[in-house]
Amino acid sequence: MTRLAEFAVRIAARSLPSRVRARYREEWLADLDGAAEAGVSRGSVAFGALSTATTLDRLDPAGSGLALGRVFTLRLRAAAGLGLAAALLAIGLDAYGGTPAFGALGLGVAVLASALGLGALVATVGATRAAVAAGRPVVAILVLLGALALVGVVVSRVGAILVILGAVPGIAGLVTLALLLTGGRVASRRLRVAASIVVPVVALATAALGLVHVFVWNPLAKLPGMTLPEIYAGLAAAGESPVGGPRVWVLLTALLVTLGGAAYVGFALLPVRRWATLRTRRRLTALGLLLLGGTVTLVFLPGFSMGMGIADAFATSGGDAAASGGVLTLLGMLAFAGTVVVSFVRVEPGPPQGEPLPA
Amino acid sequence: MDPLSRMTPATLDVLAALLDESSPTWGLRLVGRTGRPTGSVYPILERLERAGWISSEWDDDPARTGPRRRLYRLTTDGAEAARSAVAGAAGSRASLRPGLAGA
Numbered sequence: 001m002t003r004l005a006e007f008a009v010r011i012a013a014r015s016l017p018s019r020v021r022a023r024y025r026e027e028w029l030a031d032l033d034g035a036a037e038a039g040v041s042r043g044s045v046a047f048g049a050l051s052t053a054t055t056l057d058r059l060d061p062a063g064s065g066l067a068l069g070r071v072f073t074l075r076l077r078a079a080a081g082l083g084l085a086a087a088l089l090a091i092g093l094d095a096y097g098g099t100p101a102f103g104a105l106g107l108g109v110a111v112l113a114s115a116l117g118l119g120a121l122v123a124t125v126g127a128t129r130a131a132v133a134a135g136r137p138v139v140a141i142l143v144l145l146g147a148l149a150l151v152g153v154v155v156s157r158v159g160a161i162l163v164i165l166g167a168v169p170g171i172a173g174l175v176t177l178a179l180l181l182t183g184g185r186v187a188s189r190r191l192r193v194a195a196s197i198v199v200p201v202v203a204l205a206t207a208a209l210g211l212v213h214v215f216v217w218n219p220l221a222k223l224p225g226m227t228l229p230e231i232y233a234g235l236a237a238a239g240e241s242p243v244g245g246p247r248v249w250v251l252l253t254a255l256l257v258t259l260g261g262a263a264y265v266g267f268a269l270l271p272v273r274r275w276a277t278l279r280t281r282r283r284l285t286a287l288g289l290l291l292l293g294g295t296v297t298l299v300f301l302p303g304f305s306m307g308m309g310i311a312d313a314f315a316t317s318g319g320d321a322a323a324s325g326g327v328l329t330l331l332g333m334l335a336f337a338g339t340v341v342v343s344f345v346r347v348e349p350g351p352p353q354g355e356p357l358p359a
Numbered sequence: 360m361d362p363l364s365r366m367t368p369a370t371l372d373v374l375a376a377l378l379d380e381s382s383p384t385w386g387l388r389l390v391g392r393t394g395r396p397t398g399s400v401y402p403i404l405e406r407l408e409r410a411g412w413i414s415s416e417w418d419d420d421p422a423r424t425g426p427r428r429r430l431y432r433l434t435t436d437g438a439e440a441a442r443s444a445v446a447g448a449a450g451s452r453a454s455l456r457p458g459l460a461g462a
Contacts, residue, residue, distance in 0.1 A: 023429075030426035031387045038387040040397065045387070048397025055402045060409060 081344025200261030210299030240309035296332030383430035412437035
């Protein structure tokens with residue numbers, strides 16, 4: 001109970017506007033410490049903290065320390081980021097064949113999409129309230145219409161078509177967002193070095209797994225009882241071999257992912273003075289996720305070619321048969337959704353370290 | 360100081376308890392004084408402070424060990440408004456009693 005009460009108090013404090021966060025955290029932790037002396041249970045103190053966090057008027061600048069316009073912007077960004085991320089995951093799940101196509105992982109992603117959607121709803125209501133409080137009812141109506149349009153795209157299943165047709169401009173758009181919206185705290189050198197190792201390694205590993213899925217696992221799963229040489233001989237006989245053959249796709253994918261990784265490492269580590277303030281933690285995270293999502297998308301190209309070739313040569317379906325296909329698709333979806341969240345959602349930072357707590 | 364959008368019975372109890380204190384008092388002690396749950400008292404204190412009825416400060420008593428506590432007191436304007444509110448509520452209760460007694 002003690003640990004749970006302290007956890008609840010910390011969560012409650014963390015949810016508060018930055019201006020009052022440290023003060024209330026210290027106050028409530030001190031109340032937990034003295035609860036017995038006051039004849040109050042620690043659970044009761046935790047409940048009081050959660051009640052305050054829930055009922056605090058975040059629109060009042062006296063409480064949040066933020067002007068209404070800033071509150072509106074932060075909430076609108078949160079609504080857009082969480083809503084788009086939820087939509088991407090929902091559309092991706094639906095386009096691939098629904099939650100059952102991914103097994104237990106699919107259920108997890110569906111829960112995540114629902115949680116993001118709920119967060120988007122809360123943020124939309126908050127943005128609408130802020131717009132109304134600022135005397136901008138037309139803006140409030142536009143926010144609501146935008147949210148309804150997004151829900152409509154997902155529910156009407158038009159989203160899958162938009163995602164496929166708009167994949168290239170969509171990714172270009174995400175890159176733009178990742179570069180423009182991800183200001184904030186500059187990443188330390190230690191973090192930049194760690195990211196420069198982890199991100200390219202993960203991207204290359206994903207590319208390798210993806211290519212093994214496309215050229216080995218999936219063909220064997222689609223045509224049980226046949227060996228790989230027999231499958232490729234059948235493809236060649238039917239004139240359905242992948243353009244250039246697997247070797248070309250492997251080299252091309254390796255080259256492109258390596259170039260992408262090199263660009264990422266260059267941005268993160270090259271001693272260019274002008275880049276010093278651009279290397280924020282959020283930007284490095286968003287670009288790293290984009291590299292991962294882009295890698296999965298890249299692997300989709302030979303995958304599509306192989307899938308159609310096998311379907312035409314052996315009269316099978318064009319979809320994935322190996323579970324690795326679902327895993328890779330989920331990875332790509334989560335990477336793109338993560339990019340959107342990191343780009344859009346901005347949490348107001350607390351006071352810099354070392355500054356005295358507010359009186 | 361801003362007027363309160365609502366004056367609930369719990370808010371009146373907190374104001375009355377603060378009026379009874381001659382020095383800044385620990386927030387958790389108000390919970391015991393009023394008999395109200397923390398789920399009511401904590402948000403009330405936050406609202407009162409934001410509206411300027413009360414102010415708060417850290418307890419810097421060197422004689423007491425342990426984490427420092429947050430102490431609350433009524434502001435000058437807040438004390439005046441609190442007295443009016445509490446007196447007004449007491450008057451309303453008194454005017455209701457003869458009616459109830461006669462029912």
